[in-house]
Amino acid sequence: MQTTSKILMVRPFRFAFNEETARNNFFQQATGQGSEASRALEEFDAFVHQLRGKDVDVLVVQDSPEPWTPDSIFPNNWFSSHISGELVLYPMFAENRRQERKPEVLELLTRKIDHRKVIDLTHWEKEGEFLEGTGSMVLDRDKQIAYCCRSPRTSEKVLADFCARMSYDAVVFDATDKNENLIYHTNVMMAVGSQVAIVCLESIKNEDERRKVVHRLTATGKIIVDISLDQVARFAGNMLEIKSRNGHPIMVMSASARNALTAAQETVISTYSTILSATLSTIETNGGGSARCMLAEIFY
Numbered sequence: 001m002q003t004t005s006k007i008l009m010v011r012p013f014r015f016a017f018n019e020e021t022a023r024n025n026f027f028q029q030a031t032g033q034g035s036e037a038s039r040a041l042e043e044f045d046a047f048v049h050q051l052r053g054k055d056v057d058v059l060v061v062q063d064s065p066e067p068w069t070p071d072s073i074f075p076n077n078w079f080s081s082h083i084s085g086e087l088v089l090y091p092m093f094a095e096n097r098r099q100e101r102k103p104e105v106l107e108l109l110t111r112k113i114d115h116r117k118v119i120d121l122t123h124w125e126k127e128g129e130f131l132e133g134t135g136s137m138v139l140d141r142d143k144q145i146a147y148c149c150r151s152p153r154t155s156e157k158v159l160a161d162f163c164a165r166m167s168y169d170a171v172v173f174d175a176t177d178k179n180e181n182l183i184y185h186t187n188v189m190m191a192v193g194s195q196v197a198i199v200c201l202e203s204i205k206n207e208d209e210r211r212k213v214v215h216r217l218t219a220t221g222k223i224i225v226d227i228s229l230d231q232v233a234r235f236a237g238n239m240l241e242i243k244s245r246n247g248h249p250i251m252v253m254s255a256s257a258r259n260a261l262t263a264a265q266e267t268v269i270s271t272y273s274t275i276l277s278a279t280l281s282t283i284e285t286n287g288g289g290s291a292r293c294m295l296a297e298i299f300y
Contacts, residue, residue, distance in 0.1 A: 045243030087115035131158035249273035
């Protein structure tokens with residue numbers, strides 16, 4: 001099952017620019033205005049309201065004051081949920097992001113939601129190897145393919161471990177932004193839905209790797225929407241297809257992402273799903289992540 005109608009979101013205690021993650025997340029920019037936390041809460045609450053208005057089952061967890069975790073608003077990086085019952089925990093690059101694995105959230109996921117098996121990959125942190133969940137990997141859950149661009153946040157060793165444990169096949173490539181920096185997370189340049197795949201082929205400079213990605217997407221029946229590096233910079237790759245409780249497909253993105261799309265691209269996406277776009281400018285600018293990063297899919 002590629003999509004779900006149940007989403008977990010973490011309402012931050014005090015969202016802020018994270019200096020630890022800014023070392024290799026070139027989408028982050030500190031605004032330094034002093035109102036980021038309150039503005040992020042307004043954006044978060046409005047986003048939840050929009051999702052619930054589309055009949056999406058949103059489980060909101062309030063983050064705790066201690067330990068302070070400035071990026072808790074992006075829970076999809078430290079865990080993933082799977083229809084076969086697994087809860088996978090991931091090794092995180094930034095030390096202060098490792099603290100997002102708080103006992104109350106873990107208990108909710110393991111006891112109140114039916115995750116029968118925990119696959120804990122966090123031991124890789126001791127070896128300096130990381131894989132940041134469905135940020136590092138864009139999953140085709142139906143075909144069990146993990147699309148993955150190499151970066152300091154994404155170790156091929158941990159990826160191989162995940163794939164072996166979860167019976168996934170990896171499609172690995174290099175992707176760079178318009179300044180030739182390695183793209184830190186695959187999910188800012190790629191999204192795979194049930195019928196449509198959004199991908200920035202321009203970011204994959206190696207022709208063989210680009211052909212490999214295109215081949216796997218088309219061979220699995222995906223309609224490709226090719227976005228540009230300029231569109232990636234506006235978070236047009238950071239989308240997630242979910243569904244309402246009655247099964248209606250919804251492509252979720254930020255207002256910035258939607259405004260970056262061409263009319264032709266928007267037409268293709270809206271042919272197969274309803275577009276939901278949320279204003280997330282404070283979160284995008286300071287956090288370097290967008291709509292998809294805020295949504296942790298729950299499968300059960």
